[in-house]
Amino acid sequence: MGWKTSGYLKPKLIVSAIDRISLSELWNDGIRGLIIDLDNTICPWRQSDVIMEADVLIKDALQRKYKVCLISNASSKRTQRIAKLYGIPFFAPAYKPSKYAFKKAIALMGLKEKEVSVVGDQLFTDILGGNRSGCYTILVPPLSKEEFIWTRFMRLLEKTTMSRSRNDYIK
Numbered sequence: 593m594g595w596k597t598s599g600y601l602k603p604k605l606i607v608s609a610i611d612r613i614s615l616s617e618l619w620n621d622g623i624r625g626l627i628i629d630l631d632n633t634i635c636p637w638r639q640s641d642v643i644m645e646a647d648v649l650i651k652d653a654l655q656r657k658y659k660v661c662l663i664s665n666a667s668s669k670r671t672q673r674i675a676k677l678y679g680i681p682f683f684a685p686a687y688k689p690s691k692y693a694f695k696k697a698i699a700l701m702g703l704k705e706k707e708v709s710v711v712g713d714q715l716f717t718d719i720l721g722g723n724r725s726g727c728y729t730i731l732v733p734p735l736s737k738e739e740f741i742w743t744r745f746m747r748l749l750e751k752t753t754m755s756r757s758r759n760d761y762i763k
């Protein structure tokens with residue numbers, strides 16, 4: 593049981609910034625869809641401005657014919673506003689790490705789990721949910737430090753978990 597839990601919490605890939613994600617490499621690996629987190633992944637926490645690097649990534653992905661979907665535990669209104677900018681679907685609030693929204697998104701994109709990569713900044717929501725759903729999980733560093741006390745608690749847990757695993761797959 594223990595090994596299974598830690599396996600689920602382990603991202604398949606860790607990048608030092610969102611623009612280090614190589615869309616051509618992912619495509620070569622058979623990835624055709626991206627499920628992307630909102631807060632602290634493409635927007636600073638609770639803000640509605642997508643950072644330039646994430647904006648470039650999303651537009652590039654769409655141009656390369658990737659399916660892209662936003663899945664956020666944030667409010668529906670703010671997520672919808674951002675999804676609309678790109679004309680992409682969204683699920684919010686998604687109650688990650690529940691598999692529900694991930695499964696819905698994968699079905700909506702018309703892809704198999706293995707063809708979908710989940711990009712997010714949190715182990716206990718994005719990575720855990722993505723791994724449980726059978727997707728290729730990519731952990732990005734959080735954009736801002738300002739966040740809920742609950743999220744801060746989760747980060748403390750993450751640090752403990754991360755320090756126990758060797759990060760030889762950092763890009």
Ligand SMILES: [Mg+2]
Nearest residue numbers: 629631632713
């Ligand atoms: Mg996040």
